Amino acid sequence: MKVFITSMLTIDLDSERWECASCGHDIGSARDNYKKGLLVREREPSEIHAPILDAKEYEFTFAPDPDWCRILEYCCPNCGHLAEVEYLPPGHPPAHDIELDIDALKAQWAKREPLEKPALGPDFVAPPHSH
Amino acid sequence: MGDDMDIGGASSSAVEDFLKETSLYLAPDPEIMENHGLEPRTAYEDQCIAKANDPVRLEIVRERILAGVNESFEMLENMGAAPGAKWGDCVSAVYTASGDLSLASSGGVVIFCNLVQYPIKFINKYWAGDATVGIKEGDVFIVNDARYGQAHNTDQSMMMPVFHDGRIVAWAGATVHEGENGAIEPGGMPSLAEQIWDEGLKMSPFKVAENYKLRRDLVTFLQNSVREPKLQYADMKVKMYVCRRIETRIHEAIAEYGVEAVVAALRMNLEDTDAEVRRRLSEWPDGTTRHAWWTDGTLRENVQIKINLALTKKGDELTFDYRGSSPEFTNRSNNSLDITVKGMLAQLFLTFIWPDIPRNQGVLAPMKFVFDNPSVLKPAFGTPNAQSMMTVFTAWSAGQVCAMKFLYSNPKKYTRVLAPWFNMINTFLFGGLTQHGEMVGNVCADINGMGGGALADRDGEHGCAPIFATMSDIGEQEFIEEEMPFIQIVSKKMMRDNQGFGRQRGGMGYQMVLAMRDSPAFGFMLTAMGAKFPNIPGLFGGYGCPTYPLSRVSGVDVFDILVKDPGSFRYSIEELMNERPFKGAKYTTHPMTLGYTLAKRGELYMISQGTGGGFGDPLDRKPEDVIRDLDEDLISHDVAWRIYRVVYDRDTLHVDTEATEEAREAMRRERIAKSKPFDAFCEGWVKDKPSGKVPYYGSWDDRSMVHAGSPDALHPAGQVNPPVIMPHPLQVKIDRLEAELAAARKKA
Ligand SMILES: [Zn+2]
Numbered sequence: 083m084k085v086f087i088t089s090m091l092t093i094d095l096d097s098e099r100w101e102c103a104s105c106g107h108d109i110g111s112a113r114d115n116y117k118k119g120l121l122v123r124e125r126e127p128s129e130i131h132a133p134i135l136d137a138k139e140y141e142f143t144f145a146p147d148p149d150w151c152r153i154l155e156y157c158c159p160n161c162g163h164l165a166e167v168e169y170l171p172p173g174h175p176p177a178h179d180i181e182l183d184i185d186a187l188k189a190q191w192a193k194r195e196p197l198e199k200p201a202l203g204p205d206f207v208a209p210p211h212s213h
Numbered sequence: 214m215g216d217d218m219d220i221g222g223a224s225s226s227a228v229e230d231f232l233k234e235t236s237l238y239l240a241p242d243p244e245i246m247e248n249h250g251l252e253p254r255t256a257y258e259d260q261c262i263a264k265a266n267d268p269v270r271l272e273i274v275r276e277r278i279l280a281g282v283n284e285s286f287e288m289l290e291n292m293g294a295a296p297g298a299k300w301g302d303c304v305s306a307v308y309t310a311s312g313d314l315s316l317a318s319s320g321g322v323v324i325f326c327n328l329v330q331y332p333i334k335f336i337n338k339y340w341a342g343d344a345t346v347g348i349k350e351g352d353v354f355i356v357n358d359a360r361y362g363q364a365h366n367t368d369q370s371m372m373m374p375v376f377h378d379g380r381i382v383a384w385a386g387a388t389v390h391e392g393e394n395g396a397i398e399p400g401g402m403p404s405l406a407e408q409i410w411d412e413g414l415k416m417s418p419f420k421v422a423e424n425y426k427l428r429r430d431l432v433t434f435l436q437n438s439v440r441e442p443k444l445q446y447a448d449m450k451v452k453m454y455v456c457r458r459i460e461t462r463i464h465e466a467i468a469e470y471g472v473e474a475v476v477a478a479l480r481m482n483l484e485d486t487d488a489e490v491r492r493r494l495s496e497w498p499d500g501t502t503r504h505a506w507w508t509d510g511t512l513r514e515n516v517q518i519k520i521n522l523a524l525t526k527k528g529d530e531l532t533f534d535y536r537g538s539s540p541e542f543t544n545r546s547n548n549s550l551d552i553t554v555k556g557m558l559a560q561l562f563l564t565f566i567w568p569d570i571p572r573n574q575g576v577l578a579p580m581k582f583v584f585d586n587p588s589v590l591k592p593a594f595g596t597p598n599a600q601s602m603m604t605v606f607t608a609w610s611a612g613q614v615c616a617m618k619f620l621y622s623n624p625k626k627y628t629r630v631l632a633p634w635f636n637m638i639n640t641f642l643f644g645g646l647t648q649h650g651e652m653v654g655n656v657c658a659d660i661n662g663m664g665g666g667a668l669a670d671r672d673g674e675h676g677c678a679p680i681f682a683t684m685s686d687i688g689e690q691e692f693i694e695e696e697m698p699f700i701q702i703v704s705k706k707m708m709r710d711n712q713g714f715g716r717q718r719g720g721m722g723y724q725m726v727l728a729m730r731d732s733p734a735f736g737f738m739l740t741a742m743g744a745k746f747p748n749i750p751g752l753f754g755g756y757g758c759p760t761y762p763l764s765r766v767s768g769v770d771v772f773d774i775l776v777k778d779p780g781s782f783r784y785s786i787e788e789l790m791n792e793r794p795f796k797g798a799k800y801t802t803h804p805m806t807l808g809y810t811l812a813k814r815g816e817l818y819m820i821s822q823g824t825g826g827g828f829g830d831p832l833d834r835k836p837e838d839v840i841r842d843l844d845e846d847l848i849s850h851d852v853a854w855r856i857y858r859v860v861y862d863r864d865t866l867h868v869d870t871e872a873t874e875e876a877r878e879a880m881r882r883e884r885i886a887k888s889k890p891f892d893a894f895c896e897g898w899v900k901d902k903p904s905g906k907v908p909y910y911g912s913w914d915d916r917s918m919v920h921a922g923s924p925d926a927l928h929p930a931g932q933v934n935p936p937v938i939m940p941h942p943l944q945v946k947i948d949r950l951e952a953e954l955a956a957a958r959k960k961a
Contacts, residue, residue, distance in 0.1 A: 085622050089669060089716075089753040089829050121888035124898065131747070131759035132851065134710055135790045135802060142762030142802035144711065147745040149906045150509060150517060153756075154898075157888060162881025164754035164830035169747060171507060171517060171907070173900030175914045176891075180618050182500035183527075190498065194624060202669055203626030 083191060086200035087180060090158075090165035091116055095188050107160035115178045117156055120165055122176075125153040127169075148172070233339070239417070240594065241360045245334045249555045250578050251483050252311035252334075257380070261476040274470050274478040275571075279316050281462025282307055285455045286318035289387055292454075294447040296693075297390030300658040301685030305455050307463065307479065308333055308372075308384035315383075315479040317572035320684045322364075323563050324556035325388035327574055329370045331362025331552065332418040333384050336372065346420060350376040353422035353453050357394060358415045360594065364553050364681075365601050366412050367394055367401030371421070371449065373456035375463050377472050383479060385459035387452040392655035395439040396599065398809045399644030399654025403599050404512035404740050405808060407544040412599045414438055422453055440644070440654045486575030491529035493567060494579060496623055501525045502615040505537075507911075508607050509745040511545040512600055512806045513942050516922070517746065517903075518547075518589065519911025520607045524615035532581040533558065533612060537916025539589040539604075540933040541596050548592035549601035549608065551584050557609045557681065564683045565634070566616060567627045585919070585931035589910070603742055606636040609680060610749050613666075617752060632666035632673065632719060632752035634680050635823035637741045639663075639761055641727060644809060645735030648698045657725075658688030659822060662705075665720035667713065667755060667828035672838070673720030675707060676822055698732035699812070701725055702771065703784050708821040710849050712842075714856045715755025715827020716834050721847060722758075722822030724786050728771050729812035736811040737818055739763055744804035745907075748823060755827030762802045763820055764790050769798035770815030786819045831856050832877045836868045902927075910937070 084092045084101070092101045093112045100109035100116040109119030126148050133143035146169075154176060156166040168176055254262075265271065285305045290298060297303060304321030308314055312333035317326045336354055340346035356362065357369045370388040374381045396403040396413030406412045414435070421431050427449055435449075436442035467475050505521045521537035533554075541548050555577060562576050570576060584591035589604050610633050621630050640662075644654035663680060665673035678685055690704045703726035713719025729735050742748060743761050750757040764786055774795060775782060783789045793800055805820060812818070839857045842848045844866060853859050858880050860872035888894075902924040903909035909920045912930065919930045921937050928934065 087622050088618065089621065115891075118891045120891060121885060122891050122894040122898075123884065123888040124894075127747075130714070130756055130856070132710070132855070134708075134759075134787055135762070135764065139800070140762075140764075140790070140802040142744050142760070142804065144759045144762065146747055146760045149904070150507075150745040151747065155884065155888070156891075157881070157884045159885060159890075162884045163833070164884075167751055167754055167756055169506075169750050169757060171746075171909070172904055173898065174505075174903075175899050176895070177503045177505060179503050180500070181502070182498050186499035197624055200621065200669070201624045201626055203629040 083196045085187065085191060086197065087182070088165070089200065090163060093187070095191055098184055102158040102161060102163065102165070104163040105158060105161035107158055112182070112184050116180065117166070117176060120156040121159045123155045125155060127151050127153050239339050242335060242338065245331055245338065246362070246552060249552070249574070249582070251487065251575060252309070252313050254480065255311060258476055258480045261473040262480060265471065265474040265477040270470070270474060271478040271481055274466060274474045275316070275482055277466050278307060278463060278475070278478065279319070281459055281466070282316055282318045283320070284462070285387070285458040286320055288458060289389065289451060289455045290320070292451045293389050294444050294451070295389050295391045296655050296658060296688070297392060298448065298451070300661055300688050301682055302390035303388060305387045305459060307459060308386060309479050309483070310381045310383060312337055312384060313483055314574040315482050319572070322682045323560045323572055324364050324553070324681055325368055325370070326386060327556040327559045328362045328364055328552055329372060329386045329388060330574060332356040332370065333372055333386070335361055336418050340418070340420070348374050348381065349423070350374070351424040352420050353425070353456060354418050355421040355449070356416050356418040358417055359550055359553065359598055359601070361417050362552060364556060365402065366396070366414065366599055367392055369416070369448070369452070371452040371456055373453070373460060375460045377464070377467055382467070382472060382476055383463055385456040385463070387455040389448055389452060391444065391448055393439050393441040393444060398738060399440055400642040400656055400738065401654070402642065402740060404546055404738070404806065406546040406597045406599045409595055409597050412546070412597060421449070425453070425457060427453060440652055482571055483573055483575040486571050486573055487578040489570065490567070490576050491579045493627070494526060494531055495529045496625060497526050497619045498622060499527050502618040504611045504614040506607050506611050506750070507746050508603060508742045510742055510804060510806055511542055511547045511939065512603060512740055513545060514939065515745055515804060516908040516910060518604065520590070520604060520611055521912055521916055522608070522611040522615055524612065524619070526619055530579050530581065532583065534583040535590050535608060536583055536585050536930060537912035537919065538585065539911035540919050540921050540928070540937050541587045541589050541592040542939060543596050543936045544938050546597040546600040547603035548589050548596050548598045549605035550598050551582065551591040553601050553605050554590050554608050555582055557605050558612050560681055561609060561612055561616065565613065565628070565631060566620065569627055588931060600740055602638055603740070606680065607748070610636045614750065614752070629668045631668055632713065632715065632755050632826035632828040633749040633757065634666045635663040635719070635722060635749060635758060635825050636680050637743050637748045637823055639722065639741050639805065639820055639822045641725065641818065641820070642738045642740060643697065643699065643735065646732050647696060648731040649696070653697070658686065658693070659725055661685040662687045662723060662822045664713070664722045664823055664825040666752070666825035667715050667717035667719050669828060670717065672717050673713070673825035675720045676705065676723050677720050698735050699727050699729045701727055706785065707847055709785070709787065709846055710852050711759060711821055711824050712848060712852070713751055713756055713758055713824045713827040714831045715751050716829030716831065717755070718827050718834070718842070719751070719758070719825030721824045724821050725819065726786065726789070727818045728815050730772055730814050734811060736809050737807065738809040739805045739807040739820065741805035743823070749826050751826035752828050754830040756831070757826050758824045761805055761821055761823060763805045763807055763818065765801050765803065765819070766795065766817040767799045767801070767813070769795045771817060772815045786821065789817065789819065832858060832880060836861070836870065836873050840866050840868060
């Protein structure tokens with residue numbers, strides 16, 4: 083049974099493996115940090131958040147300062163889909179951001195129906211029109 | 214006497230009474246302030262619940278009282294004189310006799326009333342039995358000192374006991390973000406505060422009205438202490454009558470349903486909420502999610518400040534562990550009290566995760582909080598906290614990210630998973646003399662225009678609502694201009710490319726281009742982070758917001774220009790700053806941390822509201838959605854290609870679907886080619902301490918040790934010695950200039 087942990091990552095409860103939600107690629111043990119099975123690239127922040135004001139004229143341009151901030155992009159080694167983007171000061175250790183109790187997860191889902199796709203939650207219902 | 218000295222057993226209360234009577238100063242009581250949970254049921258509540266426990270009937274009573282509270286909130290919004298009241302930065306609520314928040318108004322700011330539980334508990338504990346104070350029917354109490362329980366000192370709350378047959382059966386409360394409070398800067402949120410004494414009014418909970426009448430001597434004292442004496446008086450009257458309306462509605466409910474039903478409804482509302490929250494938490498996976506974020510300043514200097522969160526969910530409990538966050542800044546105002554963090558997180562659950570849960574403090578009962586003590590999120594008693602938003606909003610967003618990582622897998626959701634909401638107060642504060650000769654000091658309602666985060670299947674909403682109040686208003690600009698001597702020449706116009714990119718993009722923020730006119734003395738100030746390091750990330754492969762500067766054009770009077778040469782004006786920050794249309798004017802950029810600065814007629818002050826975070830990989834965004842944003846001038850051709858890789862005809866905006874898919878596949882291949890496996894990447898990337906290029910505060914890899922400004926100033930968390938004391942920024946500048954001067958003299 084697959085559990086949709088993020089929009090790009092699933093856990094297969096039978097094999098206890100992280101998988102790419104996009105292509106099914108095996109990413110690693112669900113008991114370990116999923117990032118270990120992904121590829122990572124460091125980006126200068128202005129490659130994403132480009133200056134809106136002329137960077138030759140101004141100190142503050144809407145682009146983050148590379149001495150303060152770098153952007154790490156994590157993608158699936160097979161299909162290249164972005165699974166996570168992390169903003170960090172240069173050299174700061176990446177977070178082990180999702181660490182689940184896999185035994186508890188299996189027990190929880192033993193009582194649940196498998197899902198075909200992630201549950202989005204209730205639809206927005208506009209309040210009745212009145213004036 | 215001998216028995217009394219025995220601390221054990223029944224005689225301990227005699228010792229407590231003795232200590233209470235002989236205390237020289239009744240500071241905030243840690244026993245009250247450390248407990249965000251529910252008070253135990255009283256014997257009277259037990260009796261009432263024994264008599265009135267039909268859940269259907271209690272729900273009817275609850276709805277009846279809530280209708281009264283909502284009515285009182287309408288009064289507060291419509292009659293309140295403070296800008297904050299007019300635009301929804303206020304709230305009214307009912308508390309149990311013990312002081313627990315049981316029913317907040319459906320509109321308004323939940324954190325405000327969540328924190329009013331503390332002063333009510335203080336009043337119950339210290340003033341009820343005090344012969345010089347006491348609590349009688351018709352009394353009203355007031356508070357604004359955050360350390361006794363307020364979100365920050367710019368808010369003022371009034372509290373009224375509701376009696377029935379001589380017994381307190383509930384409390385009514387009303388809170389408004391009043392703004393002005395006599396601090397060192399106008400507007401109530403002084404970034405210049407270096408001591409708590411620079412923060413203005415320090416109202417511990419005290420009685421300000423008897424027999425439903427304000428004591429004019431006390432009102433005069435308060436008016437005498439602030440820049441807006443009329444506002445102070447007007448809103449005290451408004452809040453008192455709001456409490457009175459709640460009292461009336463509770464008395465009516467008692468007359469109709471009986472006092473037992475009312476007391477039971479208020480108590481069971483809390484217990485039922487606690488139980489339902491535990492049930493919902495049980496649906497989450499067990500485990501820990503982690504998220505660290507950095508704010509980039511104290512409002513006086515740019516420094517990197519870590520907010521570190523590990524959120525652990527086990528069974529039906531949730532623990533927010535903020536250890537490893539920055540040490541406190543003992544002479545800066547950007548510290549946040551822990552009660553403020555907790556109150557904000559109540560708001561996270563009550564508005565963003567379980568909006569269908571009754572708005573009361575039962576939501577926090579199954580949650581625990583851990584902080585280093587002292588630290589930037591739990592400062593010592595004497596440390597300023599007037600600009601707590603600079604750290605509490607980041608702590609809130611860290612909570613939002615961590616919660617979403619638990620929530621996505623849940624088959625049953627009560628609202629949708631959301632990328633981070635924009636979280637910083639990108640708005641102008643103002644103060645001075647108006648065109649009507651009134652002295653004012655306050656904040657623009659654009660504070661409420663934060664961009665919403667993207668959802669899994671929908672883009673975020675533009676300029677939607679602040680994280681602290683989902684139902685608030687950004688105000689009518691024309692109405693504001695009738696009262697204030699400044700014009701927003703560009704107002705509510707989205708800032709192009711200011712977007713949280715993603716499969717679904719964040720809701721964007723709009724531009725504000727201001728110029729002052731018609732006042733001999735009027736100024737602006739800004740108190741926002743995020744000019745160096747962005748304020749929020751995206752979610753699941755989406756990107757966060759960019760950074761935000763203040764742009765200024767000085768040495769010009771644009772009102773003259775608009776008369777003489779209107780065609781030269783440009784209606785966006787981008788064009789005004791990049792095209793520099795006014796000859797002889799000075800164009801500069803700054804962080805959004807402007808100390809109170811007197812404005813000259815017609816000079817431009819320009820900022821942008823922030824964007825919410827994006828959701829998912831931008832290469833998965835539907836090309837037609839990219840084209841729609843392009844067509845609406847929300848993004849440039851550069852972003853359409855560089856971020857979204859959409860190929861189209863620039864004249865017709867017709868998408869070449871095949872070429873787009875090819876370009877996107879090529880970019881995914883490029884990602885793979887330019888990336889490394891995680892472990893290999895970390896070998897090159899991870900350093901064992903901060904670079905030293907930027908002053909750094911907080912933990913690095915080990916949360917038990919925190920840096921206090923430099924790579925080598927490393928201390929055990931909570932034991933930073935010497936404590937962080939920042940030098941005066943002007944002194945730093947003088948020292949640097951004197952050193953340069955000395956060097957130049959030596960050369961000459
Ligand atoms: Zn894949």
